Amino acid sequence: MKVSGKVVAEAILKKLAEEIKQKNLKPGLAIILAGSDSSSRIYVTNKIKAASRVGIEAKLYEFSEDELGKCLEMLDKLNKDSSVHGVIIQHPVYSSWNYDALLEKLDCQKDVDGFKEDSPFSGATALAVWEMLTAFGLIEGLPIEKFLENKKIVLLGRGRSAGFPTFKLLKEKGLNVESVVKETENPNLIIKSADVVISATGVKHIINKSNLKKGVYVVGVGVGKEVADGQEKTFGDINEQEVAEIAKLYCPTIGGIGPLTIVSLLKNVVESSKKEG
Numbered sequence: 280m281k282v283s284g285k286v287v288a289e290a291i292l293k294k295l296a297e298e299i300k301q302k303n304l305k306p307g308l309a310i311i312l313a314g315s316d317s318s319s320r321i322y323v324t325n326k327i328k329a330a331s332r333v334g335i336e337a338k339l340y341e342f343s344e345d346e347l348g349k350c351l352e353m354l355d356k357l358n359k360d361s362s363v364h365g366v367i368i369q370h371p372v373y374s375s376w377n378y379d380a381l382l383e384k385l386d387c388q389k390d391v392d393g394f395k396e397d398s399p400f401s402g403a404t405a406l407a408v409w410e411m412l413t414a415f416g417l418i419e420g421l422p423i424e425k426f427l428e429n430k431k432i433v434l435l436g437r438g439r440s441a442g443f444p445t446f447k448l449l450k451e452k453g454l455n456v457e458s459v460v461k462e463t464e465n466p467n468l469i470i471k472s473a474d475v476v477i478s479a480t481g482v483k484h485i486i487n488k489s490n491l492k493k494g495v496y497v498v499g500v501g502v503g504k505e506v507a508d509g510q511e512k513t514f515g516d517i518n519e520q521e522v523a524e525i526a527k528l529y530c531p532t533i534g535g536i537g538p539l540t541i542v543s544l545l546k547n548v549v550e551s552s553k554k555e556g
Contacts, residue, residue, distance in 0.1 A: 280420075280517075280528050280529075281523065281529060281530075281531055282411065282414055282415065282418065282526070282528055282529065282530050283531070283534060283535070284407075284411065284530055284531075284534055284535040284536055284537065284538045284539045285534050285538045287410060287411065287414045287538075287539060288410075288538035288541070288542045291333060291410065291539075291542045291546070292329065292333055292545075294315070294540055295333045295537035295542070295545060295549060296333040296346075297335040298549065299333055299335070299549060302333060302553075304334075304549060304552045304553065305334040305336070305362070305552065305555060306334070306336070306364050306365075306548045306549050306551070306552035307334050307335070307336050307337075307338075307362045307363045307364050307365070307490035307552070308326075308329070308330055308336070308337040308338070308363070308364070308365045308366075308367070308391070308545075308546075308548050309337075309338050309340060309357045309360075309363050309365070309366045309367070310323055310326060310337060310338070310339050310340065310366075310367045310369060310520065311340050311341075311342070311350065311353070311354070311366065311367065311368045311369060311381075312339060312340070312341045312342070312369050313343075313344075313346075313347075313350055313368075313369075313372045313373060313376065314370075314371050314372045314373050314376075315339070315344075315373065316371055318369070319335070319369050319370075319442040322369065323339060323369055325362070325537075325541055326367070326541055326544065326545075327339060329541045329542065330545060330548075333545060334411060334444075335545055335548055337555065340353055340357075340538060344373045344375060344376075347376060350381070351381075351384060354366070354368075354381065354384050354385060354421040357389070358384075358385065358386040358389065363389065363554040364389065364391075364548055365388070365389055365390075365391030365544075365547060365548040365551050366385055366386075366389045366391070367391065367392055367544070368381050368382060368385065368392075370440065373487050374483060380395055382395060387399070388554075389551065391403070391544055391547035391548050391551060392440075392544065392547075393405070393406075393444060393547065394439065394440070400547045400550070401444065401447075401448050401547075402440065402441075402443075402444025402447075402448070403540045403541075403544040403547065404440055404441040404444060404445065404479075404500065404536065404540045404543075405441070405444035405445040405447065405448040405449075405480055406424070406448070406539075406540075406543035406546070406547075407447060407536045407539035407540040407542070408445050408448075408477055408498055408539075408541045408542060409423075409502065410539050410542070411498050411530045411536065412426070412427065412475070412496075412498070412536070413470075413537060415496055415528050418528060419499060419528075425453055426472070427452075427475070427550075429455075430454075430455070430474035430475050430496075430513040431455050431472060431473050431474050431475070432456040432457070432473065432475040432476075432477065433456070433457050433458075433459055433469055433470050433472070433473035433475070433477070434446050434449070434456055434458050434459065434474050434477045434478075435455060435458075435459045435460075435466075435476070435477070435478040435479060435480050435485065435501075436459075436460070436469070436478065436479035436480040436481075436500075436501060436517070437458060437460050437479075438479060438481075441479035441500050441501065442479040442480075442500075443456075445477060445479065445500075446458055449463060450459055450507070454553070456535070457473075466490075467489065467490040470486070470490040470491065471490050471491065471492050472492070473492070473495060474495060474496065475495070475496045475497075475498075476491065476496070476497045476498070477497075477498045477500060478497075478498070478499055478500060478501055478514070478516035478517060479501045480500060480501045480516055481501040481503040481516070482501065482503070483503060483505070483514045483515075483516075484514070484515075484516070484517065484518035484521075485501075485516050485517075486499065486516055486517040486518065486522060486525055486526050487517070487518040487521045487522070488518070488521040488522070490526065491522065491525045491526065492525075493525055494525075494526075494527045495525065495526050495527065496526060496527060496528050496529070496532045497517060497522050497526045497528075497530070498529070498532060498535075498536065499515050499516045499517035499519075499522075499529070499530055499535055499536070500513065500515075500516065500532075500535075500536045501515065501516035502515050502532055502533075505553040510551070513532075513533065514532075515531070515532025515533060516532060517529065517531070517532060519531055519532070
């Protein structure tokens with residue numbers, strides 16, 4: 280059965296809006312956009328829309344490639360601004376810029392993406408995966424801890440924004456999680472032994488009926504793009520048609536973890552705003 284990330288995200292957004300209103304919070308989010316990636320603009324627009332829906336003031340700061348100095352000045356200003364509780368540096372930035380150097384300048388207390396090692400926040404994508412696993416548990420009538428108890432989790436990918444932070448979060452929760460990367464020998468045997476598969480590679484249809492056991496739970500995180508018939512199309516890690524036949528519950532790539540990542544990011548902003556006093 281397919282579990283829509285959009286539906287789960289909507290429920291969380293409503294709760295978040297209520298909390299902001301009840302506690303009279305004034306969360307502020309700043310987004311730095313300094314790159315030519317077309318997808319980034321869509322992601323940023325979606326983040327701003329979701330923020331305004333729940334009562335978070337989100338502001339966009341856009342820079343051209345020759346404005347690195349200006350961007351660094353703004354970052355310093357945002358670090359000192361008490362009305363800004365979270366700052367996102369949208370990845371990727373211009374190829375002539377150094378993303379890590381920019382991130383280094385960000386106050387860790389405002390790193391709501393959870394990318395910095397000393398950030399007090401878990402990665403937004405990792406939290407999104409946790410929300411989806413929580414939804415799986417609710418469908419099965421179990422709290423997440425009970426749902427994941429004695430289950431073997433296999434996680435594909437160790438990228439900075441998805442795979443690695445998700446692995447870290449699951450390990451912190453004391454769960455039985457095994458990582459599969461490019462160098463892993465016999466990966467399909469490991470994947471087929473899993474009760475829960477989380478895939479964050481960006482490799483087209485790496486998860487399919489050939490490497491899943493019946494009744495598995497699947498979370499598709501990774502996405503990629505290809506040109507087919509002269510048009511750019513998005514694909515996911517999971518072959519949805521095949522996974523639907525085998526998995527007990529699965530989260531699709533499109534309309535799956537994406538909406539939940541935005542929600543998790545906004546939750547981090549709200550948590551940051553609570554620390555104000």
